[in-house]
Structures are given as structure tokens and as C-alpha cells.
Amino acid sequence: MTTERASTGPLHHDPTRRSVLQFALGAPLAAGLAAAVPVLSALPANAQARPAVPRIERVSIGRGTLRTVGRAAHLREVAGADSAARRSTAVGILATKQIRTDSFSGAALTWSGDAPSEATLLLRTRSRGGGWSAWRALHDDEHGPDPDFPEALRARRGTDFVITGDSDAVELRIETPDGEIPHDLGIELVDAGHSPGDAAVAAPYNGDMSAAASRPTIRSRANWGADESIRGSATYGQVRGAFVHHTAGSNGYSQSDVPGIIRSIYAYHVNGRGWKDIGYNFLVDRFGRIWEGRHGGVTRAVIGAHTSGYNSYAFGTSLLGSYGSTNPSDAALTAIARVIAWKFTVHGVDPTRVSYPSSLTPQPAIAGHRDAGATACPGDRLYSRLSIIRGRVANAMG
Incomplete structure (x- = not known):
């Protein structure tokens, strides 16, 4: 249940409104699942890997x-x-x-x-x-x-x-x-609340694409402080392609801001939009770090809520920030290419072919969100660089 309040006056603060919803701390990922997915499942020793309370x-x-x-x-x-x-x-x-x-x-x-x-x-x-x-x-x-x-x-x-x-x-x-x-x-x-792990962030990937089709470093849901008690169970489909998104919002965030930003998006998607989990399968920040999105295993074909109509056949990767008039960093482009190349390798996807079911409008294997919907996402500057991402993925996969 969310708090509802009517707007009734200038800078009005309604004393009769219901209490703001605070989500209880959830259990971390089950040990078996955490062992099965190739992510950074533990924070540094000086940080507690516990979920924050949005x-x-x-x-x-x-x-x-x-x-x-x-x-x-x-x-x-x-x-x-x-x-x-x-x-x-x-x-x-x-x-x-x-x-x-x-x-x-x-x-x-x-x-x-x-x-x-x-x-x-x-x-x-x-x-x-x-x-x-x-x-x-x-x-x-x-x-x-x-x-x-x-x-x-x-x-x-x-x-x-x-x-x-x-x-x-x-x-x-x-x-x-x-x-x-x-x-x-x-x-x-x-x-977003605060987690002891927010400031305990590792260095970004150095940008080397020589082993891009191998497993990249993916920071886990525990690393961004996900409250696992509020999500639903994962469902699975196929991976035939990928969609690139941006989250909109500020581009000036720091490395330590990123976990809280992802928690905010998670809370909005689950408790604002009524979805069962965050919509994206992966998120990438401007520093070139990759973060696990929707629960269910990064090696598996988890169905997200990022591109309506295509969720069962594609995974979604979203770059934090707004890229209508701001250029994405090269580190971010490299990270997007790395996670796509690796996922395509895991699922046997040819990055040069269109392989969606005939019932769907054909899309490139690596498409922008706007290709499948009436939206400006992922912004003009990121969309114009999809050719760079495609080239890096193709080169990495041989």
C-alpha cells in the first residue's frame, strides 16, 4: 500500500495523511542462487551487505x-x-x-x-x-x-x-x-534510504574489450541493497536479442550515488508501477560498471518489463542518466557492449541477425527502445552510438 495525499494548499503538509510506506528488510539471495549466478555477491569486509529500506x-x-x-x-x-x-x-x-x-x-x-x-x-x-x-x-x-x-x-x-x-x-x-x-x-x-555498502564501490572496468565475450564483472542485487522481500518470483523466456535503454534523470551522479539510484528505480517499478521487480535485466552506470537488475539469475533468460511485447524474447540493459543531449561515456558504451556480447554468447545469439518471432515487428539483434515503442529512449546521443555498440559486440564475439 502506498501513501496517498491530496494537494490542498501552497506548501501544504497534510497532518491527516497515512504513514509513508516503509518496506521491511528482506532476506538476501538464497545461498544456492547466489552461488549459481556469476555476480559479485559480497561487499568489502568493512560494509554490511544488507538491503536498504526505501x-x-x-x-x-x-x-x-x-x-x-x-x-x-x-x-x-x-x-x-x-x-x-x-x-x-x-x-x-x-x-x-x-x-x-x-x-x-x-x-x-x-x-x-x-x-x-x-x-x-x-x-x-x-x-x-x-x-x-x-x-x-x-x-x-x-x-x-x-x-x-x-x-x-x-x-x-x-x-x-x-x-x-x-x-x-x-x-x-x-x-x-x-x-x-x-x-x-x-x-x-x-x-532510496541508505545502505552501508553504498560507498564501498569497486573501481570501474578499464575499458579493455579483448575478452568482452567472456563473463564481465556484474555487481549483484545485494551490492545495490535490494530488499528482496518486496519482489515476486522470476519467469523465464528466451534471449534472441537485446534492447538498450536509458533511465533518464541526472547525469551528474557519483559512484556512491549509484546503489541508491537503482534502489529508487526498483521501489518505483514495484510499488509505483505495480510490477513484480525492477524492469531492466541489467543497469550500467557512467563509470562503466554493470549491475544486476531483475532477479532470477544473470545467466538465464529472465523476463523483464522493459520493452512491452519483446520482454519474453530479449533482455534489457539501461544506462543510468539522460542521453538526449549528453554523450554517453566510452566506459559506459564498453560496459554495454561487454554485457551484451557475454549474454549473446551464453544464449547463442548471432548479433548480426534478426531472429524474433514473425508475430513481432522485426528488430536488429541490438536495438534501442524507440525501435519498438513511441518513446525517445534511449536518447538521441546514445541511440546514435548503437552502431558503435554493435561493432564492439560483433568484434568481441569473433
Whole structure:
């Protein structure tokens, strides 16, 4: 159960709201499973490999919590954001008041059913004790379980998860030409919690691709402090290809920030979106480190929730950060190529062939998320470098 709170006033803090959900510490991976998967299952001796406790809160946004904002004032305030109101005068603007919240470090929007196709959702957050961020336009991230799977029955639509830094207030604007807003709209606010292992991070891979098809170093779920008590059981399919994603959000994170960022995405996917686990099979950071995503064994064909329709036939690797106008590091490109080359070797995938079932739209063996959905993911700068990743994978596999 998530906390729900209506927005009722400027920097309003509702004293009657239900307690923010805090997840209990979960058991670590079973000994047999940990031995079966080729990951770093132990942290350094000076760090405790125990899960951290994320906190997630949903601020419910209904028609009664919204007010009308004039177009001219709105355009002045959202300058620089992707605004539909700037492109058309036939757009109404609805807004919450400024909502004070408990501390959080990441935010996203979710809703039930389909979002109105013409609505633009804009969000800003206030740093704890500081100023407000710029307005961000958030879009349907097109992630999710395959529609014919049980996991999809309780899934909510949602936007990319935005890393905000330590924050304590939020405000939402909705630009809508027909007055419609998403059904059961909520602002999901996540605080990742802290784990003793967050700062105990090993050095990144050195970038050598000479043995890329051999098993790379993959940091385990225990290394990023996963609370295993909140996830469901793994299901298995096939690996015929790979999809490359980005997570959106900040690119300026440090090495010690990464475990908390992954925990935040995990909490958002499970308790914000209603999925049974984090959607990606692997995550890569800008320092070139590879992290285990969805539970079930990195050598196995675990079905994720990253590219709807293709999850049963492909694994998903997501680069932490936003790459629409920022170039991915060469270390990150190398890490993505390494994990793809190794997985293709494990599952016997030819990186030069298209081998999805005929019922699906043909895709390259290594594709970007946008190839299979109406999304900008993995960002223009990362998408334009898929040819580099493909070349490195092909060279590594001989």
C-alpha cells in the first residue's frame, strides 16, 4: 500500500495523511542462487551487505486538487520546458499548488489506464532548504510487462523516474487541449534510504574489450541493497536479442550515488508501477560498471518489463542518466557492449541477425527502445552510438 495525499494548499503538509510506506528488510539471495549466478555477491569486509529500506509516497492528483492557470503566466514560468501551450493557444493549463512533502530523492508520475494522448505533464521539485528546479516535461516511458502476462494486470502507466536530489516539495502542471487528465493520476516520490555498502564501490572496468565475450564483472542485487522481500518470483523466456535503454534523470551522479539510484528505480517499478521487480535485466552506470537488475539469475533468460511485447524474447540493459543531449561515456558504451556480447554468447545469439518471432515487428539483434515503442529512449546521443555498440559486440564475439 502506498501513501496517498491530496494537494490542498501552497506548501501544504497534510497532518491527516497515512504513514509513508516503509518496506521491511528482506532476506538476501538464497545461498544456492547466489552461488549459481556469476555476480559479485559480497561487499568489502568493512560494509554490511544488507538491503536498504526505501520509502515511497504517492500524492494523488484529482480534479478537485487542480486550479486553472493563465497561459501567459504559465509560459513565463515553464520557459525552457517542452510545452504544448507554447505551440498552441488551444491548450488549457491546470496546476496543483506547491505541495510540501517528506524528503525524497526521485519522482515520477503514474496513472491507471491510458493517458490522454494530447496531455503534457510538467513537474518541478524543490531541493531541501533550497530553490525550485526547472520545469520538466515528463512523458509516458513506454516501459511495462508484456500485455498478456499476469504481471500486467496490476501495472500502472508511468513516466521515466527523475533523480531530483534531496527534495521536500513538488508542483505539477497539466497542459490539456480537451480538459482531460490521466485517470487516477499520482506523483510518486521515492527516498532510496541508505545502505552501508553504498560507498564501498569497486573501481570501474578499464575499458579493455579483448575478452568482452567472456563473463564481465556484474555487481549483484545485494551490492545495490535490494530488499528482496518486496519482489515476486522470476519467469523465464528466451534471449534472441537485446534492447538498450536509458533511465533518464541526472547525469551528474557519483559512484556512491549509484546503489541508491537503482534502489529508487526498483521501489518505483514495484510499488509505483505495480510490477513484480525492477524492469531492466541489467543497469550500467557512467563509470562503466554493470549491475544486476531483475532477479532470477544473470545467466538465464529472465523476463523483464522493459520493452512491452519483446520482454519474453530479449533482455534489457539501461544506462543510468539522460542521453538526449549528453554523450554517453566510452566506459559506459564498453560496459554495454561487454554485457551484451557475454549474454549473446551464453544464449547463442548471432548479433548480426534478426531472429524474433514473425508475430513481432522485426528488430536488429541490438536495438534501442524507440525501435519498438513511441518513446525517445534511449536518447538521441546514445541511440546514435548503437552502431558503435554493435561493432564492439560483433568484434568481441569473433
